[in-house]
Amino acid sequence: MISSPSFRSIAGFTVKQALLSTFLAMIVGFPAAVHYARSNGRLSRLLGITTYIPFFFPSISMAIGFLAVYGRNGLFNNLMSFAGLERVQILYSLGAVLLGHVFYNAPIVILVLGNALRSLPTDVLESSKIDGSGRIRRLLRVELPLVTPAIINSALLIFTYCFTSFAVVLVLGGAQFATLEVSIYMNFRLLAAPQNAVVLAAVQFAFIMVFGLLISLSEKSSPFEHGEQYLEKNRLTGIYSWIFVLFEWIPILGALFSSFYDWTRKEFIFERITKLFTEKIVLLGTGLVNTLVNSITLSFLAAVVTVTIAFFLSWQARHTSRGSRYLRIVSLIALSVTPSILAVSYLTAFGSFPVPLLLVLLYIVISLPVALNYISGQVIGAELAFLEAAQLDGASKLARVWYMIIPFFRSTIIYAATVVFAISMGEFGGSLILGSKDFPTFAVAIYRLNGSRYLLEARFLSSALGIIIISVVAISRWFAQRPERSSRSTP
Structure with a gap:
């Protein structure tokens, strides 16, 4: 089976979507991680709560939340229709899989990279500021080089989660975008081919062992003691972080609010619940x-x-x-x-x-x-x-x-x-x-x-x-x- 074209296609897509998802999640989560590291207000606490999503928010809840918000008859398309614009097809595509993975994994960047940036000593950052380094220059030349292990670690974690993704791919992408994890389920339960499922499981296990070793090697304790947090207001990262929080919580709250009302029949459904x-x-x-x-x-x-x-x-x-x-x-x-x-x-x-x-x-x-x-x-x-x-x-x-x-x-x-x-x-x-x-x-x-x-x-x-x-x-x-x-x- 390993030499078959179908296996190469599934394995290739698994790696491809994981790489794309990791890149996008790192990009989307980075500005919010910087704001989280340099602030301690209400928004920073909201970002901290958002980091619970990848680890504790059920994947099936996340997938159904996306269906409720970004589906053909979801909140997003209802707003598009209300504004006189045509509805767009978002789900059941590679874009939907990537969007779901970004939602699910971008908070990891805040957790790993944001906390690493928080641990940097204030005297180092103050010295760089006194030397005339602006915010961007200080971030690129001083802060990021000091937290390189955290950047690598967060990227490896996200790649591993996306590589083994199940509910996001199954519900948002569909069978046409099957990864190794989804193929294991399909072969075992739907295609009555348990021998193929066992082979796929063995291959994926080998892949994940390698990723696990890399993650273990990249996990280095911070050489800096957790002292006083270096605070620095930045309006741009603040605005971006509010948008990020909305992006993370709209599928969760939107699915809950839309579940009380049937937009097709124009009626509340409390009795049905x-x-x-x-x-x-x-x-x-x-x-x-x-x-x-x-x-x-x-x-x-x-x-x-x-x-x-x-x-x-x-x-x-x-x-x-x-x-x-x-x-x-x-x-x-x-x-x-x-x-x-x-x-x-x-x-x-x-x-x-x-x-x-x-x-x-x-x-x-x-x-x-x-x-x-x-x-x-x-x-x-x-x-x-x-x-x-x-x-x-x-x-x-x-x-x-x-x-x-x-x-x-x-x-x-x-x-x-x-x-x-x-x-x-x-x-x-x-x-x-x-x-x-x-x-x-x-x-x-x-x-x-x-x-x-x-x-x-x-x-x-x-x-x-x-x-x-x-x-x-x-x-x-x-x-x-x-x-x-x-x-x-x-x-």
């Missing part, structure tokens, strides 16, 4: 409430198990000289396995296992790197001298764990569990392959509703799911950053 939760939907094989409860239960179980594993590994790494290196290897292996690859592997090796069990295992593996990265950062460097004192006083190991270690890392555990729960609730690609007709997850249920006569209801559910997940993660993050005791530094 209510019926979703009170009637059994043949398309789903069960009621929507059961689907929601099942997804919450599986996501909760995955969060408990994943955080337990991550904390145990981090605690062991704390007492090992090469612990951080071992954790990085574990994270790299887990990151190299996409949900589609995992789903195909599970069904091939454990096809007789219950679907809920396979889904929980899927969620654990895909969220473990994130949980490990956060928990290990808090555990390995923590000052825990009081544990030695408690041990000398005769406290048992169980007592030290239950009454000291867990309370001390309470906010860390809660935040990590919330993140895992959010990732699990929004996971789509692997769940679509694993899920049976009678056991769809909430994200898969939204996708099925969107492909039927429940289009507006799917918009409402997808937007509500995305907003709730981001809100819960943001609140949990705020809780985790609160100082719990004077003897402990904020995580």
Whole structure:
């Protein structure tokens, strides 16, 4: 299969769209990253919240949001028609795929590059300013060379996410723009060619391992201590950043607002949304409430198990000289396995296992790197001298764990569990392959509703799911950053 023209076409398109998406996302996100680094006002905080989108906003919610805003009968074309202009076809094209990837990945530039620029020492920037360097010259000659690793790291991250993209390509582009990830799903579920899916999964795994190694090599801690932030107002980057925030949030909020009103029938649909939760939907094989409860239960179980594993590994790494290196290897292996690859592997090796069990295992593996990265950062460097004192006083190991270690890392555990729960609730690609007709997850249920006569209801559910997940993660993050005791530094 690897030597076939169809494979070369799919692999070539996968690389092509990932390169184009990465370039555009870097360009679009760069001015906003600069503004985020040099300001600390309301807009800067909004940009910070926007960085949650690539990691926590469900991909299916994003795709349906784009359908609601940029579709043939979406908000954008309705405004065009109202202004007397012709409607334009945006979706189901390469441009739609690129637009979706820019939306989803440009905030990564703010997160990685923006924070790197923030960490630059003020004395270096002030010295450059005193020497007569203007803003642009200082940015190009001083700041960007100092944060080159962050630029490379953000580009590699975005390329990897675009290379393995599933929902954006499947929903916004369609089957004619199949990537390796989409082809794995199509061969396994639609074309009844599991052997081809396994080959594609193996090839993609090899690619991602290489990307993961490159990302790992590019991840260098900043040589500068995080001191006082260098502030500098810039009206142009401020205006651009407001436009950027609108670009990011309109598909999210627009889909929610448009879901309450049927523009074709000129009527509100509150009653139709209510019926979703009170009637059994043949398309789903069960009621929507059961689907929601099942997804919450599986996501909760995955969060408990994943955080337990991550904390145990981090605690062991704390007492090992090469612990951080071992954790990085574990994270790299887990990151190299996409949900589609995992789903195909599970069904091939454990096809007789219950679907809920396979889904929980899927969620654990895909969220473990994130949980490990956060928990290990808090555990390995923590000052825990009081544990030695408690041990000398005769406290048992169980007592030290239950009454000291867990309370001390309470906010860390809660935040990590919330993140895992959010990732699990929004996971789509692997769940679509694993899920049976009678056991769809909430994200898969939204996708099925969107492909039927429940289009507006799917918009409402997808937007509500995305907003709730981001809100819960943001609140949990705020809780985790609160100082719990004077003897402990904020995580």
